Amino acid sequence: MTRALVTGIGGQDGSYLAERLVADGVEVHALVLAADARPAHCPPDVVLHVGDVADVDATRRLVLDLSPDEVYNLAAISSVAQSWQEPDLVSRVNGMAPVALLESARLLHERGHDVRVVQASSAEIFGEPDRSPQDEGTRVRPLNPYGAAKAYAHLAVGVSRQRGLHASSLVLYNHESPRRPGQFVTRKITSTVAAIAQGRAERLVLGNLDARRDWGWAPDYVDAMVRAARVDTPRDYVIATGESHSVDDFVSAAFGAAGMDDWRHLVHTDPAFVRPADATELVGDSSLARTTLGWSPTVGFTEVVGRMVAADLESD
Ligand code: GDP
Secondary structure, three states, rough: EEEEEEEOOOOOOHHHHHHEEEEHHOOOEEEOHHHOOOEEEEEEHHHHHHHOOOOOOHHHHHHHOOOOEEEEEEEOOOOOHHHHHHHHHHHHHHHHHHHHHHHHHHHHOOOOOOEEEEEEHHHHOOOOOHHHEEEEOOOOOOOHHHHHHHHHHHHHHHHHHOOEEEEEEEEEEOOOOOOOOOHHHHHHHHHHHHHHHHHOOOOEOOOOOOEEEEOOOHHHHHHHHHHHHHOOOOOOEEEEOOOOOHHHHHHHHHHOOOOOOOOOOHHEHHHHOOOOOOOOOEOOOHHHHHHOOOOOOOOOOOHHHHHHHHHHHHOO
């Protein structure tokens, strides 16, 4: 039986990954912070280990004791906005902790155990990219503390791979679902639009409406992680839909999904939500993943928005 260790199971991707691995018959172990001892959507079969990925000694002991076949590092502070408030914490959790995890896996590998590591990286490592769409050869040049920490971990995966470890870094573009927390613009939009449609809110206040992102469906991105762990050759992959849309497009699709035509006057902007530095357009070319992993996105932009709005309309 395959044994996997997942960090960050309390997040959107961790929950979908755990469900997927359990469905595949994998024995799933997860590292959880004491605060979220049984995270929402965590399948009952998952074995929980309380600890912080940033506690590198404890994490090393766990990896060496468990001897997992697959390690998925999803633990991260996932908000770019928060990384401006707490850059030191973000660099520890998103940058240094993955390096320690890679080193623990490398020790297992040296003992002859075939362990595979998948690092959840981010399009934010490209910052303001000099080419569009971006692919695996695009220059790494982050713009914010979140991207800088993710870039460090991404490069460390390459270093471990050169030392023989089966390690892959997946440069994930924005991926959404009804489980996306409300601090991300997509869920902020869908939950507020649902509230407006139901008479519980009056306006939607956002930052930069012109920012463009490549928004996919989160379970598809988890599928790419599993495929990357199971192919013979480890590599880095861009995981994206290849389509970019503006925040304004997202707002329009969300009101459309809620059945509202006359909504423009309900949307306001506030400089408080505009970031000090923000990529204006991120869009990924996932050709390598499509050809070598047989991966492709299964849910398009309008459907992603529609599913999120439908879930928010149902939940209240
Ligand atoms: P990110 O791409 O990982 O930072 O994901 P987010 O969902 O937080 O932000 C996506 C884009 O939406 C960024 O360019 C933000 O600047 C932009 N944006 C515009 N208004 C807002 C807002 O009110 N909240 C957030 N989180 N982002 C916003």
